[in-house]
Amino acid sequence: MTRQYRQAIMLRWLGRGFAMLTALLLGAPAAPAQAQPPGLQNTNVNVNYVYAASLGFGGYSLGGLSANVYALPLSYALPGLPHDGWTLKLLLPIQIGFYDFNATVAGQKISISQQSLTAVPGAELQIPINDWLVVKPFAQGGVGHAFGTGSGNPNAWVYLAGARSVAQWRAGGYTFSLGNGAVYAGDTTAGSGFAEHYVSLQIAAEVRRPLGFQIGHWTPDIGLYAAEYYYPAPLVFSRFLHTPLRIDNQNEIGFSVGIAEPFKLLSLSNPRIGAGIVFGGGLTVYHINFGFPF
Numbered sequence: 001m002t003r004q005y006r007q008a009i010m011l012r013w014l015g016r017g018f019a020m021l022t023a024l025l026l027g028a029p030a031a032p033a034q035a036q037p038p039g040l041q042n043t044n045v046n047v048n049y050v051y052a053a054s055l056g057f058g059g060y061s062l063g064g065l066s067a068n069v070y071a072l073p074l075s076y077a078l079p080g081l082p083h084d085g086w087t088l089k090l091l092l093p094i095q096i097g098f099y100d101f102n103a104t105v106a107g108q109k110i111s112i113s114q115q116s117l118t119a120v121p122g123a124e125l126q127i128p129i130n131d132w133l134v135v136k137p138f139a140q141g142g143v144g145h146a147f148g149t150g151s152g153n154p155n156a157w158v159y160l161a162g163a164r165s166v167a168q169w170r171a172g173g174y175t176f177s178l179g180n181g182a183v184y185a186g187d188t189t190a191g192s193g194f195a196e197h198y199v200s201l202q203i204a205a206e207v208r209r210p211l212g213f214q215i216g217h218w219t220p221d222i223g224l225y226a227a228e229y230y231y232p233a234p235l236v237f238s239r240f241l242h243t244p245l246r247i248d249n250q251n252e253i254g255f256s257v258g259i260a261e262p263f264k265l266l267s268l269s270n271p272r273i274g275a276g277i278v279f280g281g282g283l284t285v286y287h288i289n290f291g292f293p294f
Contacts, residue, residue: 058278058287063239064103071095073290087126091140094119103240118144120158136294137163144187160185164202166294177206179227179294201230204252206292210260221260223274225292227252237283247281256291 059068074092081088097116102109122140129135139161146154164181179202186197204227211220234246254276272291277284 060285066100069097089124091122115147132169133167135165155190156187158187164294173209175208179204199232219260223256245282250278250280252278
């Protein structure tokens with residue numbers, strides 16, 4: 001393979017610019033494959049990361065591509081707005097992404113690295129239906145910038161909207177939660193008109209209970225949850241020199257730890273932290289979570 005040919009493959013991957021990176025950040029399906037060089041198939045490497053908006057910290061590896069996203073879930077709650085009993089939650093998640101692609105073709109190594117920084121501000125309304133059910137419609141929109149793309153427009157508009165609900169009740173020392181959600185998300189590359197989007201239908205359940213000891217005045221607890229994600233249009237993950245991976249369903253199991261009784265740490269209400277694993281369809285993702293994702 002000549003040096004010029006190797007560069008052509010690399011620039012095709014880089015030239016996708018931020019369209020690939022925002023697909024990773026908000027989970028848009030990979031774009032249809034372009035014409036391939038003679039003798040090679042699927043040389044385009046499109047990044048697809050449907051989980052980032054809800055995973056917190058996470059990553060995956062597939063077909064020579066390693067993608068990792070680190071999110072800071074900044075938010076601020078305004079109780080009593082716009083009506084008594086409601087809460088307006090202002091959202092400002094900051095996401096940093098690191099993407100590395102490594103492959104060997106005809107004995108020649110290909111290695112590419114990219115980074116991205118994205119801010120997607122928005123708002124969520126927490127509407128209590130009764131004492132145990134809350135509905136949470138939300139909308140977010142922002143911009144992201146990619147570094148190290150080599151060519152193409154590194155900026156993109158990113159957006160997501162939808163609604164989630166969570167039902168919660170207690171029985172003895174246990175707290176049970178049932179969550180549902182529908183999310184639409186996508187991106188549009190600035191200037192080029194390239195756009196992608198996806199729809200995710202979600203359902204999950206969690207059970208929490210105190211750990212049986214105290215730290216000062218606080219009683220730690222642990223929560224275990226399971227979730228399922230259904231994509232009406234299959235997610236498509238491109239694989240270098242292989243057929244794309246298509247995923248209709250994913251499952252998730254995980255845990256989180258926190259405090260049994262409501263409390264506030266700095267500006268965070270009832271903060272929790274844990275870990276989860278998303279699996280199914282041939283792709284596995286490990287991530288850090290910030291509690292039940294509903």
